[in-house]
Amino acid sequence: MLLGCIGDDFTGSSDLANTLVKGGMAVTQYCGLPDGPAAPGVEAGVVALKTRSVPVAEAVEQSLAALDWLLAQGCRQIFFKYCSTFDSTPQGNIGPVIDALMDRLDAKTAIVCPAFPGTGRTLYQGHLFVGDRLLSESGMQDHPLTPMTDPDIRRWLSLQTPRKVGHVAHADVAKGAEGIAAGLARELAAGAGPVVVDAIADADLHAIGAAAEGLVLITGGSGVALGLPENFRRAGELAGGSDSFAGVDGPGVVLSGSCSRATRAQVARYKTNHPSLEVTADEVMSGKTTVATLRAFVLENQDAAPLVYSSADPEEVRRAQGVYGTETLAGAIETLFADLAGELARSGIRRIVSAGGETSGAVVRGLGCEALRIGPEIDPGVPALRVEGAELALALKSGNFGGEDFFERALAILSEKGAA
Template sequence: MLLGCIGDDFTGSSDLANTLVKGGMTVTQYCGLPVAPAAPDVEAGVVALKTRSLPAGEAVRQSLAALDWLQAQGCRQIFFKYCSTFDSTPEGNIGPVAEALMQKLGAGHAVVCPAFPAAGRSLYQGHLFVGDRLLNESGMEAHPLTPMTDPDIRRWLRLQTRQAVGHVAHADVMRGAEAIAEALAREAARGAGLIVVDAVSDGDLHAIGTASVDLPLVTGGSGVALGLPENFRRAGLLTGRSWSFEGVRGPGVVLSGSCSQATRRQVEIYRRDYPALEITADAVMEGRLRIGDIVAFVLSGQPQAPLVYSSADPQTVRRAQEAYGAAALAEAIEALFADLAAALSATGIQRLVSAGGETSGAVVTGLGCSALRIGPEIDPGVPALRVEDAPLALALKSGNFGGDDFFARALAVLAGGTAAGERA
C-alpha cells in the first residue's frame, strides 16, 4: 500500500476513494478499523471512520489506531480526509486529529485544503465558499451538529489546535507547484504547523498535490487528493491495474437522514414519483416506529425502490433538538437507520442509496460491511460501491452533494447502468 487515508465519515471516504480511482490507483475502502492485512493489490487504502461528531479525544484515539494499521501496510504518505465544508466545531475534530497525526508521523507541517471546486467549494484568501456564497451564508450555518458560522478556515482552525496556523494565498498557488512548495517552507519557517492553502480550480489542486510529494501528512477534502496519484506514477510505483464494477439489479431503497438543502430538494423530487415514508423525530423518540413496519413498506413498494427519509427543514430540526436533546435525537435516528439497513439486507435488498454522512455511517455499520470496492462515479464526489463478497451495491452521498435527480440516477448506476442512463 502506497497511500494511507483516514476519513472522518463514510460518505467523505467514498468521495476520496472515487478521486483516487480516477487518478489511476487501485483502492479499497475499509468500513471502520480493519483487523486483517490489506490485499496485495491495494495501492491506496481508505479507512472510513465515524469520528466527525465524536468527542475530540475519541476521534483522536480512533484516528491514531487507523494510522497504526496503515503504517503496518507500508504506506509512504498519509491523507486525513474531512468534509469540503470543513464540518467541525470550535472544539474539533479536524484540528485535534490533524495535530495528533502530525506528532505521530513526526511531520513538521501539513497542508490544510478542504476545497473541491467540482462540487462548488473553493478556498480564497483563507475563506471557504460554497458556490458564490461564503460558507456561513450557504446553509451550513444551520447544520444540526456542526454549524459553520465563520468562513475563515484559518480563524476556525486556530480555535481547535495549539498549532500555529499558516496560509498560502492564491497568488502563490497560481504560480504552480514549485512556488507552493516554497510558500509552504516559508510558512513552516515562521512556525506554522497547519498551513491553509487556497484553491479555486482543479489545476490548483493538482499543483498542491505535486508540491506535497514529500510531506508525510496531507489533510483536506477529496479535491486536494487529485494530484497525489501522479506523484506515485512519476516514481514508477503504480501498476495500472483496474477493477471492473458489476452492478446488481435486485430490489432497491433510498435512506435519507441528511437535512441539507441539496438533499431536501432531492427528497422532494424523488417522492413525487416513488413511494416515500417520512420518519419524524417525534415518532422515533416516542417509540412509535417498528422496524418491521418500515421494512414492510419498502418491500410493498418494489420494484420502485421506495424512499425512507428524516430530512426535515432546519426549523423543524431545531425544535426537535430542543425537545429531546441534539445528541439523544441524533443517536436514536442513527440507531434506527442502522437497524433498518440490517433488516432490509436480510430481506434481499441489493441496491441501497444513503444520503448524509451520519446516516451513511449508521447504514454501513448496520450492514456489517468490512470492505468496499469503488465503482463508477454517479455525481462529482459520489461513486458506486460494491460490497466485497456480497451481492450488494451502495451509494453513500454527503448531504450537499448530487444533482436534484440523484436518487433515481444512483439506483440506475448501482444496477449496472450509467449516470445518464435509465431511471430506477
C-alpha cells in the same frame, strides 16, 4: 500500499476513494479498522471511520489506530480526509486529529485544503465558499451537528489547535508547485504547523498535489487528492488501475437522513414519482416509528424503489433537538437507519442509496460491511460502491452533493445494466 487515507465519515471516504481510482490507483475502502493485513495489490487504502461528531478523545484514538494500521501496510504518505465544508465545531475534531497525526508522524507541517471546485467548494484568502456564497451563508450555518458560522478556515482551525495556523494564498498557488512549496517553507520558518492552502480550480489542486510529493501528511477534502496519484506514477510505482466493477440487480431503496438544502430538494423531487415515508423525530422518540414499520413499508413497495427520509427543515430540527437533546435524537435516528439497513439487506434489498454522512455511516454499520469496491462516478464526489463478498451495491452521498435527480440516477447506475 503507497498512500494511506483516514476518512472521518463514510461518504467522504468513498468520495476520496473515487478521486484516487480516477487517478489510476488500485483502491480499497475499508469500513472501519481492518482486522488483518491488506490484500496484495492495494496501492491506496482508505480507512473510513465515523469520527466527525464523536468526542474528541475518541476521534483521536480511532484516527491513530487507523494510522498505525496504514503504516504497518507500508504507507509512505498519509491523507486525513474531512468534509469539503470543514464540518466541525470550535472544540474539534479536525484540529485535534491533525495535531495527533502530526505528533505521531513527527510532521513539521501539514497542508489543510478542504477545497473541491468540482462541487463548488473553493478556498480564497483562507475563506471557504460554496458556489458564490461564503460557507457561513450556504446553509451550513444550520447544520444540526456541526453548524459552520465562520468561513475563515484559518480562524476556525485556530480555535481547535494550539499550533500556529499558516496560510499560502492564491497568489502563491497560481505560481504552481514551486510557488506552493516556497509558501509552505515560508510558513514553516515562521513557526506555522498546519497551513491553509487556497484553491479555486482543479489546476490548483493538481499543483498542490505536486508540491506535496515529499510531505508525510496532507489533510483536506477529496479534491486535494487529485494530484497525488501522479507523484507515484512519475516514480513508476503504480500498476495501472483497479479491478472492474459489477452492479447488482434487484430491489432498491433510498434512505435519507440529511437535512441539507441539496438533499431536501432531491427528496422533494423523488417523492413525486416514488412511494415515500417520512421519519419524524416525535414518532421515533415515541416509539410509533420502528424498524418493523419501516421494513414493512419498504417491502410492500420494493418494486417502486421507495424512499424513507428524515430530512426536516432547520427550524423543525432545532425544535426537536430542544425537546429531546441533540445527541439523544441523533443517536436514535442513526440507530434506526442502521438497524433498518441490516433488515432490508437480509430481506432481499440489493441496492441502497443513502444520503447524509451520519446516516451513511449508520447504514454501513448496520450492513456489517468490511470493505467496498469503487465503481463509476454517479455525481462529482459520489461513486457507486459494491460490498465485497455480497450481492449488494451502495451509493453513500454527502448531504450537499448531487443534482436534484441524484436518487434515480444512483439506483440506475447501481444496477448491473447501469454499471456496464
